[in-house]
Amino acid sequence: MLQSDCPKGNLIETGGNLVDLSMCDQMGHMTVREYATVFDEASYELVKACGLELDGETGFVDLEMNMKFINEIREGGVFYVKSGFVKLGTSSFTAMHYMFSSLDDSLIASCEEKAVIFDLNKRKSEPMSDEFKKLASGFLVD
Template sequence: MAGTETLRTYVQPWHCDEMGHMNVRHYLGMFDDAAFVLLAMIGHVTDENFGWADVQHTIRYLDEVPRGTAVVVTSELVKLGTKSMTVLHRMSDAASDSLRAEAETVTVYFDLKARKAAPIPEVYRTKLEAL
């Protein structure tokens, strides 16, 4: 599978619902953690001027993730625009490598003072393209 590993974690019992599999709210949390790792990998640190804001999530739940499962999330840049990027995060079982879920996320580079999208700086563009 293409992509860069951005998260490796373990599904705890408290991640699970009464049916014994990971509740949907925790998928987004894990995909969000993976996104922050991706941003750290390109050298971004949020300051008082700029950050990143997710504007769309599309999640596909492909197979149950029971408690006790070790999962790996890989992240792949799908599209890089002037002010936004689209990243596909894939969650797989660490032991079997079977795909369990995918999240496609559209994120904008965000001017925190103007409160609107801003052009992605070239330094980040270059690092994103290299992943």
Template sequence: MTKPSTRIVTYAGLVHPWMCDAMRHLNVRHYVAMFDDASFQLLGRVAGKDPDPDGWADVRMEVDYLQELPAGKLITVRSHVEELGTSSLRYKHWMHGSIDDQLHATMSVVSVRFDLSERRKRPLTADERANALSLV
């Protein structure tokens, strides 16, 4: 796979000691929380607004843990859209050390544009498609 041209910063933070497990590494639940925050940033850019009641439903997440993260590590997540469907997006997050740029984890996600009142997926609008394409 070629390196995408557009990876935007969607999260930056610190691995706090209270986020670590008994082995003193970032606990899995916190990787997911950080990636989830990154998803809100990316999907907000696609929607062109802050999250609203008619939002997104994550239907698939796949995490690759590549290098443990110890307490005190500064991290940055960068993301981009990989594929657009009629009502869905496939996108990827990369979690790197902010200082050393070492890759620690990735997450691939499929999210579907969701209408809460109808309780079903809905097509991406023309603006959402254009916004998503700018992040491919």
């Protein structure tokens, strides 16, 4: 699957890296732990692009992350990540993150993330700001 085969909409670039030996398992593949790190970092980039101030008072909490592995990536491989939203609720959102090979734009993996905007002091969810919703709606995908 190529980038052009992914859902249509405004995906934003949220990460990328060169796979080095420390990111690989004993078989030379990038480890699941590293995929989780890549998608977690993409989440932060996506919400920051929507104006969420990660200021120690407001943040977001992942409720669920489902990863799918499509193609292998090994040491020396280079990838980039693009992300967008598939659903915006009152305080929750569902985002999709796609990892592509920089070599040929083929899809390596994807991650569906369900999260909630969170008041870190009160330890409870809070509604998305109008600014966040407005900016996030610009990154909606089918």
